[in-house]
Amino acid sequence: MDSLPLFLTNDFLGTPVWVWVSFVLIVMSLLAFDLGVLHKDEREISVKESLLLSAGYISMGLLFGVWVWWYMGATSGMDYFTGFLIEKSLSMDNVFLIAVIFGFFAVPRIYQHRVLFWGIMGVIVLRAIMIGLGATLVSQFSWILYVFGAFLLITGVKMLTMSEKPMDLEKNPILRWMRGHLNITNDLHGNRFWVRQPDPKQEGAVTWFATPLFLALVLIELADLVFAVDSVPAIFAITQDPFIVYTSNIFAILGLRALYFALAAMIHRFKYLKYALALVLIFIGAKIFLVGIIGKIPPVVSLSVTFGLILGGVLFSLAKTRVITTT
8 A cells, every 4th residue: 555645545534545435436436337338328127127236236235345354354344244234124114215205206217217316426425424423423422322222222112113104295394395495397307307497487587497306306315314314323333433334324225226126016025124123223222231231242243133133024024925915
């Protein structure tokens, strides 16, 4: 590393700048290849293509985890894989919500990839802000981890006990605000988020109108922000290394968004997974409080328990929904 410019060898949030830059370049290259080569032309994404694209993103995420294991050590590697697994699993509910949003705005499949792609760009920025804030709080106030732990315990118990309610997007306050403050077209205009149309308030003038595609993008970004409130504290309860937290989050989200077109058609098969995720959140939250009693739980135990609970939830869901479907 002696040949690198000095600023690239400096630490940023505990990790050399060149490592951060390498990660950003990898992600940007993947997204550029996705949009500029694989999906240069607007078209529907088939289930097969969705599975292949997701497999590619997941493989890159796993390979990056192997590199983290080699470069930063086994503990960091296991923390990365645990965070990757937790984020991907917690984001399953996000897939359901995205499907509801697309259905509400009647967004055809041909335009859904564009919305998800630009949604990823927003996620990269929003998660960086949230994780940076979380890392600052944890470094300045160590007791904040106990707040995270309590929040995860409460969230997990709520997930176990709360009944599912149908979502009414008409009552969403952000959507209502946009409808009250923006000019919005009644129909889609291809893949465009904004169009220029005659100004209804000034004869002979034109102004910008948001399309329903833009409203869908905003709600999807907000949905990710809401889900991040669960997932970011969960990974901070595993590790306080901002690099591990951020990279595991982003790679998990990349793969899940790519898998959306396959999962959206079969999300009902995972209806019992939320109970396994609730147990994962309870386990992670309890870990923080158990440190003072039994000591720090080894990363391999955290990874094993998390994987076991999620796998059990997936298998149970598939088995139960198969029985329901066939009877």
